[in-house]
Amino acid sequence: MSIKKITLITGLLAGMLLFSGCENGAAGGDKMVLKAGFSTGTSDPRCVSTELFKEEVEKGTDGRIVIEIHPDGELGADPELISGVVNGNVDITASSAGNFATYDPNVGISAFPFLFEDFDEAWAFVDGETEKEAEKDLEDYNIKVLGHYDNGFRCVTTSDAVGPINSVDDMSGMVIRTPENQIVMQTMLLLGAQPKVLDFTKLYDALAGGEFDAQENPIPVIYNNRLYEVQSNLAITNHSYDTMLFVIRQDIWDSLSPEDQAVISAAAEKAQAKDRELVKTQTEEYITKLQEEGMNVTYPDLEEFKKATASATEQFADSYDPELLKKISR
Numbered sequence: 001m002s003i004k005k006i007t008l009i010t011g012l013l014a015g016m017l018l019f020s021g022c023e024n025g026a027a028g029g030d031k032m033v034l035k036a037g038f039s040t041g042t043s044d045p046r047c048v049s050t051e052l053f054k055e056e057v058e059k060g061t062d063g064r065i066v067i068e069i070h071p072d073g074e075l076g077a078d079p080e081l082i083s084g085v086v087n088g089n090v091d092i093t094a095s096s097a098g099n100f101a102t103y104d105p106n107v108g109i110s111a112f113p114f115l116f117e118d119f120d121e122a123w124a125f126v127d128g129e130t131e132k133e134a135e136k137d138l139e140d141y142n143i144k145v146l147g148h149y150d151n152g153f154r155c156v157t158t159s160d161a162v163g164p165i166n167s168v169d170d171m172s173g174m175v176i177r178t179p180e181n182q183i184v185m186q187t188m189l190l191l192g193a194q195p196k197v198l199d200f201t202k203l204y205d206a207l208a209g210g211e212f213d214a215q216e217n218p219i220p221v222i223y224n225n226r227l228y229e230v231q232s233n234l235a236i237t238n239h240s241y242d243t244m245l246f247v248i249r250q251d252i253w254d255s256l257s258p259e260d261q262a263v264i265s266a267a268a269e270k271a272q273a274k275d276r277e278l279v280k281t282q283t284e285e286y287i288t289k290l291q292e293e294g295m296n297v298t299y300p301d302l303e304e305f306k307k308a309t310a311s312a313t314e315q316f317a318d319s320y321d322p323e324l325l326k327k328i329s330r
Helices: 003-018 022-027 046-061 078-087 105-113 119-126 131-133 182-190 199-206 219-224 250-255 258-293 300-308 321-329
Strands: 032-037 066-072 092-096 145-157 175-178 194-198 213-218 233-249 297-298
Touching: 003 105, 003 131, 032 046, 032 105, 046 066, 046 092, 046 145, 046 233, 046 258, 066 233, 066 258, 078 092, 078 145, 078 233, 078 258, 105 119, 105 131, 105 182, 105 233, 105 321, 119 145, 119 233, 131 321, 145 250, 145 258, 145 297, 145 300, 175 182, 175 199, 213 233, 219 258, 233 250, 233 300, 258 297
Parallel strands: 032 066, 032 092, 175 194, 175 213, 233 297
Antiparallel strands: 092 233, 145 213, 145 233
């Protein structure tokens, strides 16, 4: 066993000791309160959908299991939320698949550039065997995947000083904020930009202060978090599909009765469907809303972008399962 895995498991055991009432809640009827943390605000589809999850779980367990939703980074930014699940300090979260790569790099495989043409194609992939195989080692880190929320297709916004993006050349040298997602960062490098990591909770202020020329996120995230107030231009690049893992602590899951597990699984399935519907609808509708808010929207020729990023899978030949890479190679 690697030193990294031993360290993580040691932290997990310490976190489990801090968790009180989990087994009693499952078997003896005591109330179990689970903290669900998110980096984004209450209007974000992941929070809205988790409200439905909360309602279904609390109704299905007659209030024995209570879900507390903590938005806006109250429990930490995405890396802290995921490590909180691993170490037992956060019970539930949803975050981009690539953000789990610290624990299992294969999980981020769906984020490789230009893999999917539309939502239906992307959903078929993340619900299929390849994604399941990519996630198989997460349970070793106390992470149980309940479902796959949707974050949409990532697009690029730029400041007024930089101007709009109409071609790959327009991205040359721009300093762009990305999450701590190696595939997204490498995609930006291949497009000629200079990626720089920053927690999402700090992004709005950083853009307002001119710390970045650009950022990239899905349309719903851009609109729901009012990034149009601090960025002038939006390029519909759809360079990376962003599935989000909706997860619960494995130790909590294991403590539940089969009946309570069934309630949570059914609730997660309903929440996943709601989230996907919201993200798809918002992606279609919010481009017009962003234009109404004053953003200049461009539609670059994506064939040029696809050619520039065609070697992305080769860049990760040493860190991803080669059999998985074969399944997604263009």
